[in-house]
């Protein structure tokens with residue numbers, strides 16, 4: 001696991017975007033920094049039910065607990081809640097002629113996925129998150 005939260009302040013020639021390109025794999029860059037979406041049922045955490053926490057792959061901030069993970073059938077890792085609401089940012093997303101709520105990491109602004117109102121109890125929320133945006137920390 002690589003944590004990528006620190007920025008290189010000594011190299012003034014590289015832009016923040018260049019730094020992310022160097023620190024992330026091309027797939028991670030596309031999803032985390034360009035707001036892409038992994039193919040459904042392709043991600044390594046879709047059917048993953050070990051105990052622990054899911055963290056931001058780009059900066060290491062804790063995001064989701066395995067205790068809130070459920071199989072939504074969507075093909076993406078799904079959670080009923082976030083570990084701490086301060087750790088995510090919610091942004092209205094009007095792409096593709098619809099209104100969705102985008103979820104970003106509050107620390108590094110990486111794109112994580114979207115949150116929907118059709119989840120199971122107790123929250124009724126379905127946090128639909130790309131595996132590529134996550135890393136897993138076992139309990």
Ligand code: FE
Pocket residue numbers: 056057058059060061105106107108109110
């Ligand atoms: Fe992050």
